Amino acid sequence: MLHDILITLTVLTNFTLVATSRIHKSIQVAAFQGVLLGLLPLTLGLGFHIHILLMAAAAVIVKGWFIPFLLRRALAKVHIHREVHPYIGYTVSLMLCALGTGMSIVLAHNLPLKPGGPFALFVPAALATLFTGFLLLVSRRKAITQVVGYLVLENGIYLFGLMLIEAMPILVETGVLLDLFVGIFVMGIVINHITVAFDSMDTRQLAELKD
Amino acid sequence: MLAAMGILSLACAGIGLVPVLMAKPLDRVVSTLSGTEQVLPSLDNLVNLSWLTVLAIPLLVVGFILWKWAAATPRGKEQPTWGCGYLAPNARMQYTASSFADGLVQGMGWVLWPKIQGGRVRGFFPFPRRFQSHVPDPVLDRVADPGLNGAAFLLSGLRFLQAGHMSIYLMYILLTLLVLLIWMVV
Amino acid sequence: MTWYLIVLPLLAAGVAFAIPSPIWRVRILTATAILHLIGLLVALRGWGTPPAGAWLGLDALGGWVLLVISVLFLVCALYAPAYLALRPDRDGRIFTGSLLSFLGLASLLAQSQHPGITWVAIETTTLATAPLIYFNHNRHSLEATWKYLLIGSVGIALALLGTLFIAYAANMGGVEEPLLYGRLMHDSALLSRPWLRAGFVLTLVGYGTKMGLAPMHTWKPDAYGETPGIVGALLAGGVTSCAFLALLRIYAVVAAAGEAPFARELLVGFGLLSMTWAMVFMVRQLDFKRLLAYSSVEHMGILVLGIGIGGNAAKFALFHLAANALVKSVLFLSAGNIHRSYASKQLPFVTGAIRRTPISGWLFLLGFLAITGTPPFAPFISEFNIAYTALTTGHVWVGTAFLVLLGAIFLGMSDTVIKVVFGTPSAQRVRTPYKDTFATTAPMIAALALALVMGLWLPRPLQDMLQSAALMVGGQP
Amino acid sequence: MPESHLVHISHVLLHLLTALLLPPLIPGLINKVKALMAGRSGPPVLQLYYDLAKLSRKQAVFSRTTTWVFLMGPVGTVAVGLVAAMLVPFGHLHAPCGFQGDVILFAYLFGLARFLTVLSALDTGSSFEGMGAAREVTFAALAEPALFLGFAALAKSTGSLSLSTMLAHTGPLFRFSGPLVLVLAGWAIVYMAENSRIPVDDPNTHLELTMIHEVMVLDHSGRPFALVLYGASLKLLVLGALLVGPILPRNAGPLLDWLAFYLALGVLAAGVGFAESIMARFRMTKVPQFLVAGVLATAFAFLLMLV
Structure with a gap:
């Protein structure tokens, strides 16, 4: 029962993410979503053997604290706080996000789940978060918000990964988390370079290479 | 530079003088092309090629003898070519290749559509006029060149697909994913 | 177990990153490349199917791709010293470090028998090669890196989701852990169909982005256009081959599960789309490095098309992987030389390369002829056989479209290459002190000679390996 | 040596002699007929022999621009x-x-002969010879199809690709008589075009702008000019033999056949002379239509043979 609440919360965070115009707020919400997903395996009632605990802890630390810390550090260098008129207006992106959630539910309907087991809501939520991540990536102009979009996309995939928590060996889970962390880290470095080179994080300047 | 052309012309002369050598390989090629059943008669019994060589020899021998005889003619003083008494012929009056082919080009005008600049001289004291005619290569100039340029122009119309904005590139990925998933579900 | 092939390069990367003196760093690079190739050849003698439970094992498919990458890496490693000498301004530390780490990760990927490990290896290669793209440290290379990184990561995330889908399909079917490729292919009948197909679609889009299949290839022209020739060669030959290998592993599982027709339709569709998209952007392309990038998109299309047609074409698609990697390295390295000599990539400023840098000019021209399928070279053999199989096994329309596209691409590409290579380099063109030396051209001549030899003769053991790799791709483990 | 071989060799010898010695006689005959038609006595029949003898001793004048190609013609x-x-x-x-x-x-x-003549004409570089060569080539391009279609018709009727069997056709001519007339009409036009007789081109005009064949040999003199005249007459003979061949019955025994052949050549020469004296030249633009008529004639003959 608890896990259904957590999942619905994640879907709600999706909507808030799409609607916020302030970058600080979107980082916080993304971190909150990360923490939610980190705690989710504990509520699945699969018993508390070490490897699940370890996983949850690692997820919470990486997604909840370390990545937002990186993003905020990158943000501090450039004193902009608001995503000014992104490619798609906020209302339109909200509607698109809702449409995406609906579609992911339809798609999840086509994918038969293993009978029993608490994973009923997992697939639609995972696809919805994935779609929101994509939406953020596509519609936002600032580099930081694009990285947040990528983070949300990874959260969606991580959520789906939780369904296989007991099947997937520990090695792969850590590998996935590690790569997410390194990915964000490298993106952080590149963003610093961008802010130095283009003295703004707006990706409009980043469009000179064309055919 | 001339060596290559020299070899080719020697090859042509060789085939001309001794065509029998070519008959065997040509037959083999034709037989492989036409598969098992022998559709075309082999070159040998169609035309008696050895006679060609036999006749080529007298042609060359007679030619050589006559050449010797004609070259041995007592020569007078070398004169410039007789221009029917025109005193100041210049290079531009020489018979050019396009004027050589003018008869055929006019005759086949409805096919070749020669490009002609400048035309007839009008009036009694006409001022100097230029005339230029040129037969464009029907395939290259009429079909290939405009066709390829047109295609290139059309294709450059599609250049906006790579316009540099990253969000559009990510949209491509999203759209392909959606299309494939819908295609899979349907 | 050939774990040393992985550890050696990674170790060397660490050492190369640590030591200060550039000369020793480059020596380590070349030494590791040679050692890696020798070690691989030794390991390859017994390539049979790896032990069932092993997480890392060198089978025919992985062996073939790793061999290609290793040879390619050796060519680039031999070219690197001369190149780094030309670029004293850039320190070679990050450069050699990421090159060596790429080699280690590629070995990890080629040997991995678990989809998860393959995914981790690909993701880390993306991150390892990112600094390589930022080698020139100017605004354009920064933009190229940003795009490469973000599009690559999004693609890789989708590939991860695809792998999880397939893992769930196995979970539904009751296949017990761990999900090694061998086991997946063995009892593929148990996998649940909808998850498997959704998984394949996602992996295709994911690894397709890393390979550079249209329409997910948009990062390629920017990335290859802005990197130095040597990095371009490695990306075009190495990273794309790794992504293709990962895709092939998943395709093998799907084919074993009997979903081949569904998968083949997708592959043929993507193949033709990539070739058309590449053709559209090759016509009147003014930047010859971006031209090579689109040629790489086209050849990824050919690879995928070959697999999509199946049967003999799949075998020659694998052959084409090797041929493409070799000839692409020649093209990219010679393009790098020409770019270094003219200090510009744009066509109006680069003409008469054959006069100013004769060897590179000739290599660029021969490479162009080879890559568009001129007979004595290896790509001709593969393209011919793919077309032949397509036309004889009923894919008549696909075969004709394939040939028409090859012709159009030849026209488009020759237009630019001819302008770059021939013509007279007029005086006002920028003239940098760069001269064609032995060190900057010998590796490419060797690579081109190798491509020529491959076009005429393939040693017996390699043929057997290729044959069994093709069988594995076809779905028989 | 069996008796038949001896006869065969004698025939070949006679053939060689005719080919070598007879040709200059034909233009003489033609001019004599034209002269008689015009009521004047005209040059003796053997005039060309005398000209050839004179020319072979005369001094030749070569233009400065000519090379060895000039003699090739x-x-x-x-x-x-x-x-x-x-x-x-x-x-x-x-x-x-x-x-x-x-x-x-x-x-x-x-x-080949036409090609060499055209080359030697162009070699002199004079614009008149170029114009003559251009016309010659244009008209030849129209005349050659007539020749070939005639051969095709004959080949279809006799079933062989060899001139000897085609022309020395001993079989009954009835079935083939219709198309044969058409072929001979076409070949007559080709004969006039090739040998530059009146309707197509006037052999003894002196106005360069109107000539076709003559203007190409304008610059030749001395022995080369002798060769030109002899070659032209030889062409008259050979094409004449082609024209006369199908008509001769060829089964009346050797002596009679040879006499019939010579008689036929004489009649042909007389016919040409007669045609030349009653007709004037066609306008230059009319000549292609005339030649196309020849092509159509032989084409119909060929079609008739196909049916």
Whole structure:
């Protein structure tokens, strides 16, 4: 029962993410979503053997604290706080996000789940978060918000990964988390370079290479 | 530079003088092309090629003898070519290749559509006029060149697909994913 | 177990990153490349199917791709010293470090028998090669890196989701852990169909982005256009081959599960789309490095098309992987030389390369002829056989479209290459002190000679390996 | 030596002699007929022999711009004429060198001769010779199809590709008489075009702008000019033999056949002379239509044979 609440919360965070115009707020919400997903395996009632605990802890630390810390550090260098008129207006992106959630539910309907087991809501939520991540990536102009979009996309995939928590060996889970962390880290470095080179994080300047 | 052309012309002369050598390989090629059943008669019994060589020899021998005889003619003083008494012929009056082919080009005008600049001289004291005619290569100039340029122009119309904005590139990925998933579900 | 092939390069990367003196760093690079190739050849003698439970094992498919990458890496490693000498301004530390780490990760990927490990290896290669793209440290290379990184990561995330889908399909079917490729292919009948197909679609889009299949290839022209020739060669030959290998592993599982027709339709569709998209952007392309990038998109299309047609074409698609990697390295390295000599990539400023840098000019021209399928070279053999199989096994329309596209691409590409290579380099063109030396051209001549030899003769053991790799791709483990 | 061989060799010898000695006689005959038609006595029949003898001793004048190609024209015409004579059956028996497929060789030998003459004309660089060469080539392009279609019709009727069997056709002519008339009409037009007789081109005009064949040989003098005249007459003979061949019955025994052949040549020469004296030249633009008429005639003959 608890896990259904957590999942619905994640879907709600999706909507808030799409609607916020302030970058600080979107980082916080993304971190909150990360923490939610980190705690989710504990509520699945699969018993508390070490490897699940370890996983949850690692997820919470990486997604909840370390990545937002990186993003905020990158943000501090450039004193902009608001995503000014992104490619798609906020209302339109909200509607698109809702449409995406609906579609992911339809798609999840086509994918038969293993009978029993608490994973009923997992697939639609995972696809919805994935779609929101994509939406953020596509519609936002600032580099930081694009990285947040990528983070949300990874959260969606991580959520789906939780369904296989007991099947997937520990090695792969850590590998996935590690790569997410390194990915964000490298993106952080590149963003610093961008802010130095283009003295703004707006990706409009980043469009000179064309055919 | 001339060596290559020299070899080719020697090859042509060789085939001309001794065509029998070519008959065997040509037959083999034709037989492989036409598969098992022998559709075309082999070159040998169609035309008696050895006679060609036999006749080529007298042609060359007679030619050589006559050449010797004609070259041995007592020569007078070398004169410039007789221009029917025109005193100041210049290079531009020489018979050019396009004027050589003018008869055929006019005759086949409805096919070749020669490009002609400048035309007839009008009036009694006409001022100097230029005339230029040129037969464009029907395939290259009429079909290939405009066709390829047109295609290139059309294709450059599609250049906006790579316009540099990253969000559009990510949209491509999203759209392909959606299309494939819908295609899979349907 | 050939774990040393992985550890050696990674170790060397660490050492190369640590030591200060550039000369020793480059020596380590070349030494590791040679050692890696020798070690691989030794390991390859017994390539049979790896032990069932092993997480890392060198089978025919992985062996073939790793061999290609290793040879390619050796060519680039031999070219690197001369190149780094030309670029004293850039320190070679990050450069050699990421090159060596790429080699280690590629070995990890080629040997991995678990989809998860393959995914981790690909993701880390993306991150390892990112600094390589930022080698020139100017605004354009920064933009190229940003795009490469973000599009690559999004693609890789989708590939991860695809792998999880397939893992769930196995979970539904009751296949017990761990999900090694061998086991997946063995009892593929148990996998649940909808998850498997959704998984394949996602992996295709994911690894397709890393390979550079249209329409997910948009990062390629920017990335290859802005990197130095040597990095371009490695990306075009190495990273794309790794992504293709990962895709092939998943395709093998799907084919074993009997979903081949569904998968083949997708592959043929993507193949033709990539070739058309590449053709559209090759016509009147003014930047010859971006031209090579689109040629790489086209050849990824050919690879995928070959697999999509199946049967003999799949075998020659694998052959084409090797041929493409070799000839692409020649093209990219010679393009790098020409770019270094003219200090510009744009066509109006680069003409008469054959006069100013004769060897590179000739290599660029021969490479162009080879890559568009001129007979004595290896790509001709593969393209011919793919077309032949397509036309004889009923894919008549696909075969004709394939040939028409090859012709159009030849026209488009020759237009630019001819302008770059021939013509007279007029005086006002920028003239940098760069001269064609032995060190900057010998590796490419060797690579081109190798491509020529491959076009005429393939040693017996390699043929057997290729044959069994093709069988594995076809779905028989 | 069996008796038949002896006869055969004598025929070949007679054939060679005719080919070598007879040709200059034909223009003489033609001019004599034209003169008689005009009521004047005209030059003696053997005039051309005297001219040839005179020319071979005269001094030749070469233009400064000419090279060795200039001599190739006359030499080529005569050599080709002689070899072509070997292919055509004259009197009683087959041609000495007849073989399957000599039709093509025959036609293209004349093509070779024309090519060499045109080259030597252009070699002088005079614009008149160039114009003459251009016209010659244009009209030849129209005349050659007539020749070939005639050969095709004959090949279809006799079933062989050799001139000897085609022309020395001993079988009954009835079934073939209709198309034969058409073929001979077409070939007559080709005859006039090739040998530049009146309706197509006036052999003894002096106005360069109107000439076709004559203007090409304007600059030749001395021995080369002798060769040119001899070559032209040789062409008259060979094509005449081609024209006369199908008509002769060829089964009345050797002596009679040879006499019939010579008589036929005489009649042909007289006919040409007669035609020349009653007709004037066509306008230059009319000549292609005239030649196309020849092509159509032989084409119909061929179609009739196909039916």
